[in-house]
Amino acid sequence: MERFPPELLQEVPCCPLCGGTDRQVVYAHSPCIDVLRCACGLHYSGMRFTPEGHDAYWQRYYADEHVADPEAAERRRLMYRMECDHLLRHLDPGARVLDVGCADGGFLDLFAAEGHVCFGVEFSREAAAKAKEKYPVLVGEFPDLDFKEGFDAVIFRGVLQYVSRPGAYFGKAVSLLGDEGLVYVTSQPDMDCFCHGLFRNRFRFSPTPCDVIGFTAPLLEREFSRLGCRLAGETRFYEGTPYADPPKDVATVMAALTARAEGRDVEGTSPAFWGNMMTLVFRKCPKACGRRIREDA
């Protein structure tokens, strides 16, 4: 099956974050699909899946992509460890942790092993059924779900590029946190990174009709600041990850730089590289502090 069948696509008429139409074409992803940049700073694909296409893709995703390749699953498990350890430095013992887009609960398993109390949200019914064997899991779109409880941390791991209403996701996350609660954004492609600028549509995480939007760190910091949160931690995982092969990756980047300098098209896909992926921790300020942030903005 073609990855993006035209009959399952629709135009994105305005910015998914701010609703604005002041936008520029940054490059063409493919002949009929442009990547746009809104005046607010959000990158997004000019085409996205129809609701029917979205459902078809995500119901297939878990079996086709998430568990199909054992080596990929092992690499993901190693990344889970690094990303979990980063958040653990900010978490109090026994924290209530909600993973939005929890798949089969594999990331939550590491937090549960550290004594934290785990919850999940998942769109794929098949993946959610697996996670439900271990944790309370709600199925559906996060902003539309009703939670009886609050949380100490809400995790978005490799999720925000897929959502059609990012502002609703941010607001929902912060509304579920008490004072000093955390939002953890990780495995999040950075549209400001060197490889996106160089590889453009060949950047591995360039926006498409599936992963439809792209953020930068300043954009996320601005959005969470508006909701009364401050940036409490930030890192960029590359060296030491199971994806990094610095000599090979540097050679691939060098070849792309040479191609650009000579006016040729860049071939292949961008490698893992310094700065491609963001890991950000936001902390919800006590109410008085939150008001001060908004007044200063």
Ligand SMILES: [Zn+2]
């Ligand atoms: Zn915008």
